[in-house]
Each structure stands twice: as structure tokens, then as C-alpha cells.
Amino acid sequence: MNRNSQRIAVLIFALAAGFALACSQAEGPQPGQGMVQAVQPEAGKITIDHGDIPGLMKAMTMTFDVADPAMLEGIEAGQHVEFELLYEGGKYTVTSLEAH
Numbered sequence: 001m002n003r004n005s006q007r008i009a010v011l012i013f014a015l016a017a018g019f020a021l022a023c024s025q026a027e028g029p030q031p032g033q034g035m036v037q038a039v040q041p042e043a044g045k046i047t048i049d050h051g052d053i054p055g056l057m058k059a060m061t062m063t064f065d066v067a068d069p070a071m072l073e074g075i076e077a078g079q080h081v082e083f084e085l086l087y088e089g090g091k092y093t094v095t096s097l098e099a100h
């Protein structure tokens, strides 16, 4: 490789890496499930020990804002829940929540 083709190769690699980073956050709400650890209805927050959420995050325990505090009615620690998680504007929001 001459110097120019090396530069081009580096540039292509950088573009590909940047593209991969930009696409690491999935578009739209993504489905997840897990067990409720804590609920803070007054703050509109729920802590869930959740499994892998493809496109958003690996399994972890994390506190999320909910889109509407009314979604937390009847939800309590120890329940298994299915939910949808939206990543938008640099933050995560639970947009739907169902105990089962």
C-alpha cells in the first residue's frame, strides 16, 4: 500500500466505526422483560432487574423514568413485567409496562 491508499483505508475504517457507533441505539421502543425491584410513583420511576434489551443495553438492574406515572398503578416490587423502552434525547423512558 502506498501512503495515499493507507490514508484512504484509515478514513474508510473511521467512517465505518462512526457509522456503527451512530447505529448502536435502536430506533423506537424496544421490548424488555424483568423483575421489578422498586417503584417510586411520586417520581415516576421504576427500577427493573431486566434481561438483555437488544439494541439498547445488556442485562442489568436500572432505574427508568416512565412516560406516565399512572403506568405504575398496581405495580410493585417482585412482579415480573414486560415493558417497552425508548431511547430518545439521551435518556431512557419506559413507554409501556405490563405485569404478568
Ligand SMILES: [Cu+2]
Pocket: 057, 060, 061, 062
Ligand atoms: Cu441499563
